[in-house]
Amino acid sequence: MSTSAPSALVVGAGVAGIQAALDLADAGVKVVLVERGDSIGGRMAQTDKTFPTLDCSSCTLTPRTVEAESHPNVRLITRAELTGLTRAGSSFEAEITIRPRYVDLERCVSCGRCSEACRLAGKVLSEFDLGMGNVSAIGVPFPQAVPSTYAVAPEHCLMLRFGKCGKGPKCAEACDVDAIDFDEEERVERLEVGAVILATGYDLYDPADSAIGRPELDFRDNPRVITNLQFERLSSASGPTQGKLLVGGVEPKRIVFIQCVGSRDRTTGAAYCSRVCCMVSLKQAVLALEKLPGVEATILYMDIRAFGKGYEEFMERAQRLGAKLRRGAPSEIFAMGDEVVVRVEDTLLGGTEEMACDLVVLAAGLRPRSGSEGLAAIANLTVEEDGFFATHKRDPAGGLGEGVFVAGACGGPMDIPDAVASGSAAAGAALESLLGVGGG
Numbered sequence: 102m103s104t105s106a107p108s109a110l111v112v113g114a115g116v117a118g119i120q121a122a123l124d125l126a127d128a129g130v131k132v133v134l135v136e137r138g139d140s141i142g143g144r145m146a147q148t149d150k151t152f153p154t155l156d157c158s159s160c161t162l163t164p165r166t167v168e169a170e171s172h173p174n175v176r177l178i179t180r181a182e183l184t185g186l187t188r189a190g191s192s193f194e195a196e197i198t199i200r201p202r203y204v205d206l207e208r209c210v211s212c213g214r215c216s217e218a219c220r221l222a223g224k225v226l227s228e229f230d231l232g233m234g235n236v237s238a239i240g241v242p243f244p245q246a247v248p249s250t251y252a253v254a255p256e257h258c259l260m261l262r263f264g265k266c267g268k269g270p271k272c273a274e275a276c277d278v279d280a281i282d283f284d285e286e287e288r289v290e291r292l293e294v295g296a297v298i299l300a301t302g303y304d305l306y307d308p309a310d311s312a313i314g315r316p317e318l319d320f321r322d323n324p325r326v327i328t329n330l331q332f333e334r335l336s337s338a339s340g341p342t343q344g345k346l347l348v349g350g351v352e353p354k355r356i357v358f359i360q361c362v363g364s365r366d367r368t369t370g371a372a373y374c375s376r377v378c379c380m381v382s383l384k385q386a387v388l389a390l391e392k393l394p395g396v397e398a399t400i401l402y403m404d405i406r407a408f409g410k411g412y413e414e415f416m417e418r419a420q421r422l423g424a425k426l427r428r429g430a431p432s433e434i435f436a437m438g439d440e441v442v443v444r445v446e447d448t449l450l451g452g453t454e455e456m457a458c459d460l461v462v463l464a465a466g467l468r469p470r471s472g473s474e475g476l477a478a479i480a481n482l483t484v485e486e487d488g489f490f491a492t493h494k495r496d497p498a499g500g501l502g503e504g505v506f507v508a509g510a511c512g513g514p515m516d517i518p519d520a521v522a523s524g525s526a527a528a529g530a531a532l533e534s535l536l537g538v539g540g541g
């Protein structure tokens with residue numbers, strides 16, 4: 102890339118990285134936006150509606166993802182990661198490793214014929230829908246994906262796993278524009294950039310993790326016990342049930358939400374509060390009450406943290422709609438016939454109770470991205486004790502390395518408004534450093 106105009110690298114294209122990239126691009130900076138997944142959008146793309154306004158998540162996000170793809174100052178690279186970063190005077194040389202999509206970005210017209218024709222159509226569990234829907238070995242993760250170019254999943258595709266797909270790849274036969282290329286190889290690009298922003302977001306706590314999971318919650322063995330992110334996919338019109346809240350094909354009549362699963366609990370490796378999950382459960386209780394009139398929605402909490410603008414009012418709205426808030430610590434969840442039973446200790450009045458219900462939603466906490474330590478080593482950043490990237494206490498956008506900045510939930514759990522603000526703050530700090538003002 103030419104360095105005549107200031108240039109920056111943004112790693113991770115969730116809502117925070119997109120915001121940072123667009124702010125920089127609007128200021129005339131040439132931005133390379135590198136995303137590990139097949140599409141940009143991050144976790145917000147998996148979310149149905151957003152608290153406290155219940156705006157449709159993809160309606161808010163899609164204009165931003167489309168703008169990022171079409172902005173003349175943004176170059177988007179997907180299936181890509183930062184694998185090296187070295188200082189070269191006042192700038193950096195960044196090494197980007199790009200995995201093949203096996204589909205030509207220029208040729209593919211996103212018609213979907215390959216996906217329909219794929220020998221594995223309907224047999225591959227959807228990663229985007231968290232294992233709750235079935236897809237093909239070639240496709241896009243969700244309908245509004247950016248880029249809309251299809252991509253082959255190498256861990257599933259028969260051709261890529263075994264070098265053979267029946268008598269020949271049906272996907273390639275179905276593609277009228279000859280876009281599929283199984284000979285595409287991984288490649289490495291080296292770019293010179295003036296500033297780097299890491300915006301790699303978070304992973305969700307896995308209650309079934311073999312080391313730090315909570316086996317007493319029966320997650321994974323019981324299809325009636327799901328995580329909050331799975332609830333988002335069930336509730337979403339583009340999800341596996343087209344937005345219908347169904348468990349085993351039937352609408353639940355009683356839903357119990359359990360807070361702080363993998364948060365504020367040292368036995369699971371996280372002493373911190375994940376900040377968003379109280380509001381997420383309140384939102385999901387409201388969505389359930391609106392979709393399923395007469396449903397019982399009970400939230401078992403340690404204490405409700407509704408900290409943001411309009412959040413307390415949203416909690417009151419949820420209660421007015423019928424959401425029941427109970428202080429309780431669940432000790433066990435088990436199946437009983439078609440029901441699921443939550444054994445809970447009432448931490449306000451004392452005593453233990455068994456609550457029968459049809460669906461349990463675990464408010465799984467936010468965790469550092471897997472691989473954060475490796476990325477921190479590459480970018481010369483520090484990782485805090487909680488596993489998130491260290492940021493300046495007075496200047497959360499300022500990474501501790503010169504010219505390297507942190508945006509969004511990779512610096513610690515945060516909601517979408519804070520992630521957007523943090524993306525803008527990181528862009529501002531990067532701009533100061535590029536222009537040599539403000540001591541960046």
Ligand SMILES: Cc1cc2nc3c(=O)[nH]c(=O)nc-3n(C[C@H](O)[C@H](O)[C@H](O)COP(=O)(O)OP(=O)(O)OC[C@H]3O[C@@H](n4cnc5c(N)ncnc54)[C@H](O)[C@@H]3O)c2cc1C
Pocket residue numbers: 112113114115116117118135136137138140141142143144145148150151152153181182183300301302303305329330331333377381384470472476508509510511515516517518520
């Ligand atoms: C169930 C649930 C519901 C939620 N609902 C709401 C809500 O209603 N309202 C609200 O305000 N907040 C909500 N949140 C919080 C919201 O998800 C986060 O605030 C937001 O996603 C943070 O954005 P981000 O860009 O920092 O991270 P992410 O959304 O995680 O995006 C990070 C991006 O970086 C990419 N990436 C990761 N590692 C690499 C790498 N090494 N190289 C390149 N790319 C990489 C990822 O693929 C991803 O695209 C919810 C959270 C959960 C768990």
Ligand code: SF4
Pocket residue numbers: 218219220221238239253257258259260261266270271272273
């Ligand atoms: S090669 Fe076969 S398995 Fe792979 S995407 Fe094409 S049809 Fe599906």
Ligand code: SF4
Pocket residue numbers: 204208209210211212213214215216251275276277278279280281
């Ligand atoms: S790869 Fe070919 S068949 Fe598949 S979506 Fe693209 S153009 Fe259509």
